[in-house]
Amino acid sequence: MEGIFKAYDIRGIYPSELNENTAYKIGRAFVSFLKCRTVVVGRDMRESSEPLSVALMKGIMDQGADVINIGLSTTPLLYFAIANYGYDSGIMITASHNPGEWNGFKMCREKAIPLSGDTGIKDIQKLVEDADFKDVKKKGMLIGKAVLSDYMRFLTGFTKNISGIKVVVDTGNGMGSLTVSKIFRYLDCELVPLYFELDGSFPNHEANPLKEETLKDLKKRVVKEKADFGIAFDGDGDRCCFVDENGEVISNDLITALIADEFLKYKPGETVLYDLRSSKAVGEVISKKGKPVMCRVGHAFIKQQMRDVNAIFAGELSGHFYFRHQFFTESDCLPMIIIMRMLCEEGKTLSELVNPLKKYFASGEINSKVKDKDAKLSELEEKYKDGKIVKLDGLSVYYDNWWFNARPSNTEPLLRLNLEADTKELMEQKRDELLSVIRG
Secondary structure (H helix, E strand, C coil), rough: HHHHHHCCCEEEECCCCCCCCHHHHHHHHHHHHHCCEEEEEEECCCCCCCHHHHHHHHHHHHHHCCCEEEEEEEHHHHHHHHHHHHHEEEEHHHEEEHCEEEEEEEECCCCHCCHHHHCHHHHHHHHHHCCCCCCCCCCCEEEECHHHHHHHHHHHHHHCCCCCEEEEEEEECCCHHHHHHHHHCCEHHHHECCCCCCCCCCCCCCCCCHHHHHHHHHHHHHHHEEEEEECCCCCCCCCCCEEECCEEECCCHHHHHHHHHHHHHHHHHEEEEEECCCCHHHHHHHHHHHHEEEECCCHHHHHHHHHHCCCEECCCCCCCEEEEHHCCEEEHHHHHHHHHHHHHHHCCHHHHHHHCCCCEECCEEEEEEEEHHHHHHHHHHHCCCEEEEECCCEEEEECCCCCECCCCECCCCCEEEEECCCCCHHHHHHHHHHHHHHCC
16 A cells, blocks of 8 residues: 555555545544645546445545535646635546546645655555544535536637637547537637547557557648647646647647747746756746746646745646646646747747757657666766756756756666757757666
């Protein structure tokens, strides 16, 4: 059971690693730790999600808190429910992009502030393992809550000046279809749905848009339909990736730059956070109208930093896009809506908007197995000490015409390398040079 408690969530294979008995204890432990009175509970479409939710909700109520059951939900919809209505906390039952036999829990306190390993998950783990829960005099109640109509009203505040756009959307049989199908009812636009049927066995492809092989059908369909762009979501709808009108995948850091530019057009001077693995072009775009601030990887860190500096928007290379308007959390539909609005306002194709940002040459993230991650980072720091060194997340070193970040994995014996240079030749040279040190 110990292995299911991760850095950002609880996750494991059902029922061998995570089952109803554990879910019940997690419910009691969650309430015991947070001392919360109301817990919003949502679930994805996996076969195990409903039995796990029943057990979890019983544990929550047995520990004295009321359950606000919103039923089938995307993770962003759960975040909205917690923060919009002022509930104490929430738990989303999902394993995100993992295969169908997996499941898990994403947990939040008030205002949809996430729990991480350092801010609650480890404490909950200990409570679950000890299983010494105090009896309560009054058990909680089960309250059903419909959220989707209010969420749609919130999203339609961003849909002005959008019409005539054709979009192919691949939700990979995950929860994204719940919200996407509804928002298009408010748009004078054409939706081409791909794999919208809720199916936790993921019969068509893994619901992980970061893997380019999962975008194969989307790319073909965009070209066939002569669509303006395509978008693919992960299993619980909190990550997405874009494909332009030519079926070309667009890196999420460049989408971050586009969305940031759109917000700053209306709100100049605002702060925007961007993942430290992003292209130099992202900071350059933001600095023209606003304040660019680099952030470390991981949603718990980014959401806290957003609150600290009151950032209007943040983008992560993994396809998480965060909005102050949505309580400093991810949105399922807002990235798509903002890109649609840009196409209408600018009168350009998506590739025409993105091409000016493709100034530099990136290696992509390259993983290497290493025995001693700290020793290897020290070796890199010594070798590249003539550059500008930043230790926001792992080791970043900046030169005039290239930069790299080497970041240790939280869960595996891996170093993750990202590198960018002004020319392809320099990128390849420095990439090979760094890999020879990391793997040497």
